[in-house]
Amino acid sequence: MSDHAVTIRVNGVDRSESVPARLTLADFLRERLDLTATHLACEHGMCGACTVLVDGETARACLLLTVQADGSEVTTLEGLTEGDKLGPIEQAFWAKHGMQCGFCTPGFVLTIAEMLDDNPNPTREEIIEGLGGNLCRCTGYVKIVEAVEEAVSLRGGGA
Amino acid sequence: MSLFGASIRRKEDPRLLQGNGRYLSDIKLHGMVHAVFVRSPHAHALIRGVDSSAAAADPRVVCVLTADDLPAGLPPLPCIDAEETTKPFNQPILATDKVRFVGEPVALVVVEGDRYIAEDIAGLVDVDYEPLPAVSTAEAAMAPDAPLVHFDSNVVDVLEYSVGDAASALAAAPHTLSERFVTQRYAGTPLETRGVIVEWDEPRRGLTMWSSTQVPHSLKATLVGYLGLPENAVRVIAPDVGGAFGVKLQPYPEEIVLGLAAEQVGRPIKWVEDRYEHFLASTHGREQYHDVEVGYDDDGRILAVHDHAVTNTGAYLQRLTLVEPFIGVSMLSGPYVIEHQQLVSTVVMTNTTPLNPFRGVGHVQAAFTMERIVDLVAAAVGVDPGEVRKRNMFSKDVFPLHRGIGNVLAGEIIYDSGDYQECLRRAMAAAEWDDFRREQESARAEGRYMGIGIGFFVEETGLGPYESGRVRVEPSGQVIVFTGACSSGQGHDTVLAQITADELGVEFDDIVVMHGDTDLVASGVGTYASRSAPIGGTAVRHAAGSIKEQAIRIAAEMLEASPQDLELIGGEVRVKGSPASSVSLAQVAGRVAPGQPLPAGVDEYTLDATDVYHPPTNTFSYGCHVATVEVDIDSGVVTLLRHVVVNDSGTLINPLLVDGQVQGGVALGIGGALLEEIVYGDDGQPLNANFMDYLVPAIGNMPEMVVEHMIVPTPLNADGMKGAGEGGAVGAPAAIANAVADAVLPFGAKITETPLGPETVYRALQDAS
Numbered sequence: 029m030s031d032h033a034v035t036i037r038v039n040g041v042d043r044s045e046s047v048p049a050r051l052t053l054a055d056f057l058r059e060r061l062d063l064t065a066t067h068l069a070c071e072h073g074m075c076g077a078c079t080v081l082v083d084g085e086t087a088r089a090c091l092l093l094t095v096q097a098d099g100s101e102v103t104t105l106e107g108l109t110e111g112d113k114l115g116p117i118e119q120a121f122w123a124k125h126g127m128q129c130g131f132c133t134p135g136f137v138l139t140i141a142e143m144l145d146d147n148p149n150p151t152r153e154e155i156i157e158g159l160g161g162n163l164c165r166c167t168g169y170v171k172i173v174e175a176v177e178e179a180v181s182l183r184g185g186g187a
Numbered sequence: 188m189s190l191f192g193a194s195i196r197r198k199e200d201p202r203l204l205q206g207n208g209r210y211l212s213d214i215k216l217h218g219m220v221h222a223v224f225v226r227s228p229h230a231h232a233l234i235r236g237v238d239s240s241a242a243a244a245d246p247r248v249v250c251v252l253t254a255d256d257l258p259a260g261l262p263p264l265p266c267i268d269a270e271e272t273t274k275p276f277n278q279p280i281l282a283t284d285k286v287r288f289v290g291e292p293v294a295l296v297v298v299e300g301d302r303y304i305a306e307d308i309a310g311l312v313d314v315d316y317e318p319l320p321a322v323s324t325a326e327a328a329m330a331p332d333a334p335l336v337h338f339d340s341n342v343v344d345v346l347e348y349s350v351g352d353a354a355s356a357l358a359a360a361p362h363t364l365s366e367r368f369v370t371q372r373y374a375g376t377p378l379e380t381r382g383v384i385v386e387w388d389e390p391r392r393g394l395t396m397w398s399s400t401q402v403p404h405s406l407k408a409t410l411v412g413y414l415g416l417p418e419n420a421v422r423v424i425a426p427d428v429g430g431a432f433g434v435k436l437q438p439y440p441e442e443i444v445l446g447l448a449a450e451q452v453g454r455p456i457k458w459v460e461d462r463y464e465h466f467l468a469s470t471h472g473r474e475q476y477h478d479v480e481v482g483y484d485d486d487g488r489i490l491a492v493h494d495h496a497v498t499n500t501g502a503y504l505q506r507l508t509l510v511e512p513f514i515g516v517s518m519l520s521g522p523y524v525i526e527h528q529q530l531v532s533t534v535v536m537t538n539t540t541p542l543n544p545f546r547g548v549g550h551v552q553a554a555f556t557m558e559r560i561v562d563l564v565a566a567a568v569g570v571d572p573g574e575v576r577k578r579n580m581f582s583k584d585v586f587p588l589h590r591g592i593g594n595v596l597a598g599e600i601i602y603d604s605g606d607y608q609e610c611l612r613r614a615m616a617a618a619e620w621d622d623f624r625r626e627q628e629s630a631r632a633e634g635r636y637m638g639i640g641i642g643f644f645v646e647e648t649g650l651g652p653y654e655s656g657r658v659r660v661e662p663s664g665q666v667i668v669f670t671g672a673c674s675s676g677q678g679h680d681t682v683l684a685q686i687t688a689d690e691l692g693v694e695f696d697d698i699v700v701m702h703g704d705t706d707l708v709a710s711g712v713g714t715y716a717s718r719s720a721p722i723g724g725t726a727v728r729h730a731a732g733s734i735k736e737q738a739i740r741i742a743a744e745m746l747e748a749s750p751q752d753l754e755l756i757g758g759e760v761r762v763k764g765s766p767a768s769s770v771s772l773a774q775v776a777g778r779v780a781p782g783q784p785l786p787a788g789v790d791e792y793t794l795d796a797t798d799v800y801h802p803p804t805n806t807f808s809y810g811c812h813v814a815t816v817e818v819d820i821d822s823g824v825v826t827l828l829r830h831v832v833v834n835d836s837g838t839l840i841n842p843l844l845v846d847g848q849v850q851g852g853v854a855l856g857i858g859g860a861l862l863e864e865i866v867y868g869d870d871g872q873p874l875n876a877n878f879m880d881y882l883v884p885a886i887g888n889m890p891e892m893v894v895e896h897m898i899v900p901t902p903l904n905a906d907g908m909k910g911a912g913e914g915g916a917v918g919a920p921a922a923i924a925n926a927v928a929d930a931v932l933p934f935g936a937k938i939t940e941t942p943l944g945p946e947t948v949y950r951a952l953q954d955a956s
Contacts, residue, residue, distance in 0.1 A: 128851060131379045160885055
C-alpha cells in the first residue's frame with residue numbers, strides 16, 4: 029500500500045503528512061497529530077462524536093478518509109479554545125450541566141458551532157433539528173438544549 | 188452558604204471542554220503495540236484447532252495467544268453471586284474446545300504498527316470450527332430437544348422466594364388475572380467502548396493496567412488472583428471513562444488475557460473495542476419475561492401474586508449474572524402491600540452474549556410487570572389507576588420495612604424510608620392528571636388517541652460492601668480527597684468536594700479529588716448500584732470529620748487553648764467566641780510537617796484521615812414517573828408528549844447533577860420503552876449490532892421532561908443520601924407502557940411487552956380488532 033502526501037490546515041496550522049489511503053481523518057487527527065478531543069464512538073457515522081469542521085462545515089471524521097481532506101481546513105474542539113479561555117458554547121455546557129461523561133461533547137460543541145454560525149438565534153425546534161445527528165447516552169439531552177440556548181445568549185443573540 | 192445541597196458547576200468540565208480529557212484510547216505509551224481479539228463468528232461450534240502460523244509468520248506480529256498458551260488450570264471468569272444451586276457455567280478466559288456465542292474471544296493477536304495492521308493480521312488466524320445447532324431464546328432453550336449450551340440442561344438455576352401463602356390466597360381471591368409481560372434484551376451502550384492498555388513494570392515485577400472500567404479495585408484484585416502476583420505488583424488506573432451504565436462493572440476476559448500477556452510482550456499493549464465488538468463482547472441486560480397471576484378484591488386491592496420469571500442470561504455466568512433474575516422477582520411488589528407472594532425465577536442459558544447488570548438491573552422488569560398489573564386490576568374493577576395504587580401502597584409509617592426476601596449478595600431487603608403516597612400524589616399533580624383526562628376525552632372525539640400512565644418503582648441503591656474515603660490537608664492549604672469510587676461521568680469530583688467543603692469549610696477550588704487509581708487509594712470497590720454518594724460520600728464525610736478532630740488537636744497547642752474551646756469554621760480553627768484568634772488549616776498542616784517536634788498529644792506527621800465505610804444495609808430510593816403519549820392508530824407510532832418524575836433519592840448534594848442523572852436515566856428508559864432491542868436470529872447470529880439498526884434515543888425522541896425531588900433522608904448514613912443514578916431508567920418503561928396501554932384502551936389492545944415500536948403496537952391493535 030503506497031502512502032499519499034497530504035497537507036491539511038488543522039486548527040490554523042498546516043500539517044503535511046504521508047498517509048495510507050485507508051487512514052480515516054479521525055485517526056489522522058488522533059494518532060498522527062495527537063488531537064484526541066475528536067472521539068470515536070461508533071466508527072460508522074451514526075453517533076456524531078467525531079464531528080469536526082471541514083472548511084467550516086460539520087463532517088464525520090470517522091467516515092472521511094484523510095486523503096479526501098487534502099487541502100482542506102479542519103477545526104477540532106482544540107481549535108475552539110484559546111489557551112484556558114472557554115468559548116461561549118463551552119461556557120454554556122459548563123453552566124447548564126450539558127455534559128456528563130464528556131465523550132460526545134466535542135461533537136456536540138462543533139455541531140452547535142456550525143449551527144449558530146448559520147443561525148445565531150435558533151428556535152427550540154431548530155436546535156432539536158440541528159442536533160438530531162449527535163447521540164448522547166448520559167444527559168437525556170435536556171440540558172444540552174438549555175446549553176445551546178445559553179450559548180445563544182452568551183454570543184449576544186437571543187431575544 | 189454551605190456548598191452542600193447547592194447546584195454548582197462541575198469541577199470536571201473545563202478540562203473536558205478544552206479537549207483535555209484523557210480517555211483510554213487517548214493514551215499513547217512509548218513502544219506501544221496493538222492488540223486485536225479473534226472472536227467466534229459462530230453462536231455455537233466446536234473448535235477443532237487453531238492455526239496461527241500464517242499470522243505468526245508476519246514479522247510485525249509480536250505474539251498470538253490461544254487458550255493453549257495460557258497457564259494450565261486457569262479458572263474461568265468468576266460469578267460472585269452464584270447460589271449453591273447455581274450450575275457453574277462460567278466463561279473460560281479464552282475459548283478452549285467450544286465457543287458458545289458470537290463474539291466469544293478465541294485468540295489474542297498483538298502486532299507492531301497500528302490497529303489497522305493488527306486487524307489485517309488477526310484475519311490470518313485460522314480457527315477450524317465445527318458449527319453446532321444453536322439456541323437464542325429462553326423458551327427454545329427450555330424445550331426438551333434443545334441444543335445444550337453447556338451440559339445436561341440449559342437451566343442454570345431456579346431461584347425461589349416466598350412470603351405468606353400465595354397459592355391459598357390466590358385460590359380464595361374474589362378475582363384473578365394472568366398475563367405474560369416481556370422485557371427485551373438491551374444494553375447500556377456507553378459512547379466510549381471498553382479498552383485496555385497494559386504495561387509490564389519491571390522494577391515493580393508487576394504491571395500497570397489502564398482500563399475503561401467502573402471497578403479499578405475489583406479489576407486489580409482479579410489480576411492479582413489470575414497472575415499470582417502480590418497486591419503491590421498490580422496497579423489499575425481508570426482514566427476518564429466515557430460512560431459505563433454497568434457495562435464496565437466487571438473484570439472481563441480481555442483484561443485478564445492482556446494482563447497475562449504483559450510480561451511476555453514486555454511492551455505496552457493497547458486494545459480498544461470497536462462498536463461491533465462492543466455489541467458482541469460487552470454484557471447485555473434485561474431479557475426477562477414474567478408469567479404472573481394476581482388475586483385481587485372488588486376494591487382493587489391486590490391480595491396475592493404468583494410470578495414465574497424467566498431470564499435469558501446468555502452463554503455464560505458473568506460476575507453478577509444472578510442480579511437480574513433475583514431483583515426481577517424480589518422487587519416485583521415495589522411500593523405495594525402484597526401479603527402473599529410466590530416468586531420463581533428461572534435462569535436459562537442460550538448461545539447469546541452474557542447478561543450482567545446495567546442501569547436499573549431487574550428493577551426495570553419488576554416495575555414494568557407490576558405497574559402493568561396494577562393498571563389491569565384498575566381497569567378490571569373500574570377504578571382510576573392512581574386510586575388503585577394508593578389503596579395498595581405502604582403508608583409512610585412502616586419503615587424500616589422487612590420484606591422477608593434476600594440473597595447472598597445483597598442481604599435481606601429492608602426498605603429504609605419514604606413516603607410513597609405523597610410521591611404518587613405529587614407526580615399526578617405535576618402531570619396535571621385530571622386536566623389530561625379531559626384533554627384525552629376531547630382528543631378521542633377527534634379520533635386522536637392520547638394516554639397517560641404511571642410507573643412507580645422502589646429501587647435497591649447504595650449497595651455495599653464498602654467504599655473508602657481519604658482526606659489529606661497539605662501545607663499549601665489544599666485538601667486532597669481520595670476515594671475508591673470512580674467516575675464514569677456522574678461528577679464525583681464535584682460532589683465529593685462539596686461534602687468536604689461542607690465538613691471543613693474550605694474553598695471548593697482548594698479541594699482536589701482523586702480517584703480511579705489503585706496506587707493512590709489503598710482500598711475501594713467502584714461505582715455501580717447508585718452507591719457513590721451514599722457509600723463513598725459517607726466515607727469522605729467521615730474522613731473529613733476525622734480531619735476536623737485532628738486539626739483541632741493540633742491547633743490547641745498553636746492557639747494555647749484546650750480542644751473543647753476550639754471550632755473549625757471556614758477553613759480555620761478558631762477559639763470559640765473570639766474568632767480573631769485563629770489558625771488556618773494550611774498552618775495546621777504545616778505544624779505537623781516533618782522536620783520539627785510534634786505538638787503534645789499529636790503522634791503523626793501528617794494531617795490525613797481515611798474511612799472505609801461499611802453501610803449497615805442498602806438504601807431504597809423510589810420514584811413516580813407519569814408519562815403522556817399519543818398513539819397513531821394507523822401506524823402504531825408512539826409519540827411521547829411529557830414525562831414527569833418525582834424522585835426520592837434522599838438528601839441531594841447537588842440538585843443540578845441529580846437532575847442530570849434522572850433525565851439521562853429517563854432517556855435510557857425511553858430507549859427501552861420504545862426503541863432499543865438487541866436482536867438475534869434463531870441461529871444465534873446478532874442481527875443489529877450497530878448504531879444504525881440498534882436505536883439509541885436521539886434528541887428528537889425526547890419529550891418535555893419535568894423532574895421534581897422529594898427528600899426523605901435515609902437514617903442509614905450521616906447525610907441521609909440514598910443514591911440517584913438509576914431510578915430514571917427504572918420508572919420510564921413502566922410509565923410509557925401504561926400510557927400506551929391507556930391510549931389504546933378504547934380498542935382493547937393488549938400492551939404486554941417492550942419495546943413498543945410501531946410494529947408491536949400496530950399488531951396489538953390488529954389482534955384486538
